Amino acid sequence: MSEYKITLSEQDLPRSWYNVIPDLPAPLPPPLHPCTGQPARPDDLRPIFPMALIEQEVSTQRHIRIPEEVLDILRLWRPTPLFRAYRLEKALGTPARIYYKYEGASPAGSHKPNTAIAQAYYNKQAGIKRLTTETGAGQWGSALALAANFFGLECQVYMVKCSYHQKPYRRTMMQAWGARCVPSPSTETESGRRVLQEDPDCPGSLGIAISEAVEDAMHRPDTNYSLGSVLNHVMLHQTVIGLEVMKQLKLVDEEPDILIGCCGGGSNFAGLVFPFVPEKASGKPIRIIGVEPAACPSMTKGVYAYDYGDKSGMTPLLKMDTLGHDFIPPGIHAGGLRYHGMAPLVSLLHRHGVVEAVSYPQVRCFEAAVLFARAEGIIVAPETSHAVACVLDEARRAKEEGREKVIVFNLSGHGLLDLGSYDKYFAGELVDYEYPDDKIRESLAHLPKVPQE
């Protein structure tokens, strides 16, 4: 048996992020202004983002230096370990060699602090005093609360109301790190009040919470907005994951055949796979697979089109794989995968065949997660269970074909705050949602009317 846990020392922490933009197979369509339909100018974003992040959003520089102040905090849990899943391989009887990158090691328990820390830093540098954001199940809200706390910023989180009541513990984490968390729709914004007037019992959605957080940031000069996925700068900050994995695989003299990650807005997946895109482009036969929920299948069933990022149409239009901005996904337990769109960078790579997409229904994902927990010990987040389900299928295929394959996946977070979902699974109460064909068709009919090419 060779190494079980492949660790790097602090000196191996990447000093630069990798920007995939110069290595794309085609130019990235620009974001459009939500009112004029013309390409958005950097100035349009200034009311809610600091200039440094706007520059990163459009940068064509391949490597972007990570500030020392950011490295100093990432160091608290990075580099994260890469594990060889020997026990899982044995349980499956597969000739595949399976590796997983453990992003559950951060204080918030997921990959999300990788970008939260960087975003809080650049906002602090720009003289901002307060950050707003939205959160579904609470992973992003807690990551930003952690980051804001380190840089002495106030933080207000609009949390989707049904999760606010169902998932109290991530709200407690936000409070422990000093953030203020309010259920959305709230009475604190015009967008929230408008929704409540129509439906006082509205359970909320990510789209509504984004509208509230953006409105709040637009109305206060001391406040900016922060987004935990989808945008180019978020993908950029997550590449520390894949950059570390490259070094770790070299240490054990391995090259990946298959890279796998779960996809909500696409950031943990991008973080793992983007650094491998140039290798694939230069001819290495690497399969790159993004896994999404069958109930919210933006890549496998959506269209590649310009759409809003939020419900009220306040954000710029992004060209992406989308199910339509007013699609409200069924209440699956992987709250972090319930978003109508996919990151423009991931969508473009999907469109050009660099990235494959598959979807899984939630019961199969929980089955896979329990098998994984019994073999490897780690109880994964419901989001991550989608990646695990795909890994099991690929490992079984390798067994059928009698081929040694190297499979690497991103274990985006642990599930220790999601045990209520596991409880439902064990009680046999989890159901698979029908693919919401009608609802998706209806919401795709409401795509913004702009020239799509």
Ligand SMILES: *Cc1c(COP(=O)(O)O)cnc(C)c1O
């Ligand atoms: C938020 C979250 C996701 C989904 O977001 P991406 O931007 O697609 O990575 C996946 N896994 C975990 C643990 C999360 O918290």
